[in-house]
Amino acid sequence: MNALKSYRYLFFIALFLCSVSINSQSKKQQQLEAKRQELRKEISQLNTLLFKGKEEQKSVVTNVENLDYKVSVLKNLISITNQQANLLTREINDNQKQITNLRDKLKLLKEEYAAMIVKSYKSKSEQSKVMFLLSSANFQQAYKRLQYIKQYADYQKKQGEEIKLQTAKLQALNTDLLSQKKDKQKLIEENRQTKQELENELKQQEIIVASIKQDLSKYTSQIRTKQKEVDKIDKQIEKIIRDAIAKSNRKAGKSSNSKTFALTPEQKQLAASFTANKGKLPWPVKEGIVKVRYGTRPSPIDRTVKIKSNGVRIVTNKGETVRAVFEGEVLNVMTPKNGNKAIMIKHGNYITIYKNLSKIYVSKGDKVNTKQEIGEVITNKASGEAVLSFVIYKDSKTQNPAHWIYKL
Missing domain, CATH: 1.20.1270 (Substrate Binding Domain Of Dnak; Chain:A; Domain 2)
Known part of the structure; x- marks a missing residue:
């Protein structure tokens, strides 16, 4: 037994x-x-x-x-x-x-x-x-x-x-x-x-x-020139953010040298909601692939040349509409002379940026909702590709969008 x-x-x-x-x-x-x-x-x-x-x-x-x-x-x-x-x-x-x-x-x-x-x-x-x-x-x-x-x-x-x-x-x-x-x-x-x-x-x-190895320097020059254009726009964006931070602190009676936003109770609540949705935010376009990721990497043409990306570059369909990934307020609409249009949306102390647009559907100060259509991606005439550059800032520091957007 x-x-x-x-x-x-x-x-x-x-x-x-x-x-x-x-x-x-x-x-x-x-x-x-x-x-x-x-x-x-x-x-x-x-x-x-x-x-x-x-x-x-x-x-x-x-x-x-x-x-x-x-x-x-x-x-x-x-x-x-x-x-x-x-x-x-x-x-x-x-x-x-x-x-x-x-x-x-x-x-x-x-x-x-x-x-x-x-x-x-x-x-x-x-x-x-x-x-x-x-x-x-x-x-x-x-x-x-x-x-x-x-x-x-x-x-x-x-x-x-x-x-x-x-x-x-x-x-x-x-x-x-x-x-x-x-x-x-x-x-x-x-x-x-x-x-x-x-x-x-x-x-x-x-x-x-x-x-065409004798012309390789020409291609390297093209890559460097393109990176300089990107850097120039990024510096303009950084200045707009610094000015917005300084303005918020002056309005709150704080030092304008602060590198973080002075938030109202409503803005704090919005920022907390944005943070709570980390990893669950929708894509800024309905369909696309991430061609360039966040960070610095060598160019496949010339490994000595570094390509820096403050966000991600998403290849999408021609004429694809762009949508806000979260509710917020349009902080700025950029229309540079030698660059494509861009939209900056503020979510408390977070800012999402949508670059390389051909059309803009919103204006500075507008309130937007999650997935609201805000513009249209421009198609590059030389490559025939529609590429959206998407960036996220927390105060004055960039964030990796892959940590915030669902399955990016």
Whole structure:
């Protein structure tokens, strides 16, 4: 009887650990699959937004930048699918071990059950049913003995059936996992081939660049000039923010040298609400991909040249409308002579900036709501791309938009 209790205990422990392992791994698998689908969607979008118009004669700089970006996305996709395949392999191995353990336990339980039946039969052959009852202290004890044997046998039978059922479930799961692994391996191979194709195309671009190596300084100059234009607009934005901070402090009777906004109770509440939505803010456009991320990185044309981005640059559809990511007040509308239009919206002590616009739908001082359309992205005539530059400030310091915008 003690042996049966031990088997029962070990059975439920094994079943519990199996369930925990499968649930944990399945959750990880779901997370990887969600990430893989996001990357596949991003590749589909960049094919539409960056590579759709091959008839358009884009500059060498633009072509190399686009290919460099696409290759990086594909590498991420391949990495994710490799992780999925590896996880599936571990799941299959773990489940096979569980099946082996359950089979071993089933075998032991069957042997124990068979031994019990034999023992019961021998006991019955040695003495009659009447003698078995008379050996009891009383009738109630004899009845309990019979019931115990019956329940004991029923329990063994149910345990055996339950183990068979769980084994069948695990075998079915392994069949599914093997099928998934085959699908993932196929996907990995497809991605590897696509990556090779892109690398070949990138090499062709490198050949073109090498063939005009004597003019490489011209392209480097173009990159530097473009960065200077961006820096110039960024400095104008920083000045507008400094002036706005100083004005808020003067109005509140505080030092105008402060680097943070002096907020009214209403503005504090708005800022707190903006903070509470960190990571959940909507995209400033309905559809797009992040071509340039926050921070400083080397140019794919000339690695000695650094490209600085105070925010993110989102490639979107031509003529795409821009929307406010949160409620607030239009702090400023910029219309520089040698630059594209920009809108600055204040949310307490936070400011969101939308640059590279062709049309403006709001004016300085206007109150705006979340997802309200505020303008339209301009399409670059040289590259044929519509790129929105989106920036977030907290007081006088830039923030990484990827930390604030949902799945950016």
